[in-house]
Amino acid sequence: MKLATLKNGHKDGRLVVVSRDLRRAADALAIAPTLLSALEDWSRCEAPLRALYERLNTGDVPASFDFDPQQAAAPLPRAPQWCDGSAFLNHGRLMETAFNMAPIPDFDTVPVMYQGASDDFLGPCDDVALPPEEALGIDFEGEFGVVVGEVPMACPQRLAARYVKLLVQINDVSLRALGPREMKTGFGFLQAKPSSSFAPVAVTPDELGDAWCDAKVHLDLHIELNGAWFGHPNGREMNFGFDRLIAHAAATRRLSAGTVIGSGTVSNAGGAAGSACIAERRAIETISRGAPRTPFMSFGDRVRMEARLQGATVFGVIDQRVVPAPTLKD
């Protein structure tokens, strides 16, 4: 099943079911007005949403309409929580080596994870507006994520995968000029992590077939920067599965239905698959050539991210520019 949220002037948008090929959509209002409300009442909503999805795929919904990703918000424009791991250790090790950072304690055995803002997620084609006056080190991070149902406190890893309701694809926008200072405070990322963006469609795990395996998304994530190949790392090299990340996030708290857990930048060893963020490519350049060569993003630059299964798009496409935010007037 594939679900999306269309913009309608309200914070949470309106829920639609989208056909597997992402061509058609059908309003889900009669089942649930928003994706968050559906997730909060998933046991009641899942079956009728799936039934609508099956009819949509067979062309059997007269009131269906063309699905326009330009009109899509993030599947959850505001989510209860956003906890983002860094579960591809290859990425972290490259960053440590290149920039001579102190090793993170227990990096191989305990996931690292930060809490991000979840109240203002961007849609797949939305401009990423950022303060105009600084060299911020604007970067993208291509990630996969899961949306969970309500997870009880102290949920162990062995029980965690059952709470995965939907899979999503994310651009975790990052400001590299601000990250190191925030890491050194020990309080973690805040200004370095503005609003994240989401591919238009959230999908149930069964849509991936065998590519959803060990609580990981075994798909290449194709990244283009201004129309040029940047990388296509595969999610299978994730060192902690989403089950482990959910258990980590829920260790001392409940997770409300609709919480989003991110994988961190998808990253593969060896370098042939390229990178899913500029910082990692700069790390590789620093290690191999002594200095970074690839600049961070400038205003007007575009990033495109897509995962495909047997040639067909899974989550749809993130394709967005970074732009300067308007200056505030008194």
Place this chain on the structure above:
Amino acid sequence: MKLATLKNGHKDGRLVVVSRDLRRAADALAIAPTLLSALEDWSRCEAPLRALYERLNTGDVPASFDFDPQQAAAPLPRAPQWCDGSAFLNHGRLMETAFNMAPIPDFDTVPVMYQGASDDFLGPCDDVALPPEEALGIDFEGEFGVVVGEVPMACPQRLAARYVKLLVQINDVSLRALGPREMKTGFGFLQAKPSSSFAPVAVTPDELGDAWCDAKVHLDLHIELNGAWFGHPNGREMNFGFDRLIAHAAATRRLSAGTVIGSGTVSNAGGAAGSACIAERRAIETISRGAPRTPFMSFGDRVRMEARLQGATVFGVIDQRVVPAPTLKD
């Protein structure tokens, strides 16, 4: 004006107006069903809520009823964001000195702030349920906070105070055994910061009179642990005002209406005022006696927090136990 949220089985509860003396309450459903919805439409809701408040104070609301803090949820049981500063530098310096921590860069000039979970705030009398199996170093942190309207990205400090709609009083529950490792990762607090609790009533700044000054809450915060005095530090020694904290949080993002910004543990120099958290008292003990003497909380322990103005309670009382969460069954 004083506002509270009563539990009604729904996540966001129901909005009530509370009399200045916290004795009576009146349903605000005809104006806004929840505090979040009121904050999202504040320009429409503020005047009728204030009118209801004035009538309640003069005994002129026939349908009013006794206000029972036991029935109160947090004023915002789920808020869009929770960004918690550490704006009392005295607290941070004591912690650094006692535990030989590396100094935080720019600590005197740039606020430190972490992003916490905002989807599951606790009410003033709710038990704080925590995983049963570990020595977690359970601690409270007595804080003040502000609830803002929608703040635009890159809002400068000089414009920030205008977005303060409500003041709140907070117990930022903290697990000290988990904090140091999370600080060392650079990704910040996650497991170390379970759900925070709130005093029953959120108040507009005018309720404080001169005690709301320089965007700081100039009130003693009285803390008792198991019925014994623990401290009464005053909020006036905050080194960064809430205007600065709002500007810090909004530097690279919009803040949705209803975002909560915290002061960090209220802390006064000199020691005579005691402390608003156990960790700080342990730091003082370590500095003066070579080792901490005060233990962290055990299950069953109670903490009480209250701020008063001319002898009368302002936000009502946080009075809650810590208890072990039930163990999960497969």
